[in-house]
């Protein structure tokens with residue numbers, strides 16, 4: 203089968219189109235014929251060598267939608283030809299956390315203490331014609347959800363859904379959405395509105411303010427020209443934000459924590475711009491603020507996200523499609539200054 207491998211750590215030029223044997227589904231696995239594969243910053247983290255334990259060559263790709271091509275031994279309840287999205291989290295189903303219904307915290311692989319145990323990172327991923335995944339991760343798609351939207355739901359949709367839950371976004375909350383034009387940000391804005399909250403978009407591409415406001419943003423803050431924390435206070439009568447949803451990491455931390463209201467909740471699900479931050483505990487405790495971690499989401503989160511897309515209350519925002527062979531260009535497009543929404547690989 204055709205696939206794209208990371209052959210060395212570095213830039214997009216290290217993504218090579220190769221011909222490799224089609225995987226065989228093992229016990230309790232299914233083979234998925236991939237139709238769409240998302241290009242996610244998590245793939246770029248692998249490419250640039252942030253996860254040094256990755257064995258090269260490696261097929262990245264953690265956002266996968268397609269049809270079932272074969273069933274491994276022991277699989278029941280799924281059919282060949284069925285349309286599926288691949289649930290994000292690899293989990294054992296037997297550990298302390300899995301038994302509590304928190305499969306996103308599964309402790310079966312010690313590497314998951316510092317990196318999310320997801321397909322395409324802990325397995326060979328979706329930049330390929332086929333991939334083998336655990337049958338419990340193959341989630342049937344509602345008829346109304348096309349492969350573009352399904353692919354987008356499998357990582358960004360489910361991660362946004364879970365983090366909005368973790369941050370306890372409530373009606374009337376003022377919410378700062380950092381990285382608003384990204385795959386996660388476009389979902390955060392919509393999910394805040396669905397909960398009756400008021401989201402404010404932070405972006406480096408203010409020309410998209412109109413599109414962000416269509417997705418739910420009450421106002422847009424240009425982080426390249428404005429003081430984000432000061433603007434967050436100005437927009438909330440001086441109080442600050444009840445919630446900050448920041449998937450971007452250390453670079454935006456001072457502005458994000460500085461934007462919080464008394465009783466405010468900061469939530470993070472990624473470290474693209476760095477992992478180490480400092481925190482002054484004095485204002486943090488006296489104002490009863492919270493910092494909340496969130497990682498991916500569960501199959502329930504994915505099912506709920508797909509239902510919302512099927513009902514038309516949530517929509518995927520797509521930036522561009524690329525053929526599998528152009529994965530390097532697709533990866534480069536992640537960094538496009540004017541990108542709004544998802545970059546997808548078309549595999550047909």
Ligand SMILES: [Zn+2]
Nearest residue numbers: 294297300308
């Ligand atoms: Zn487990």
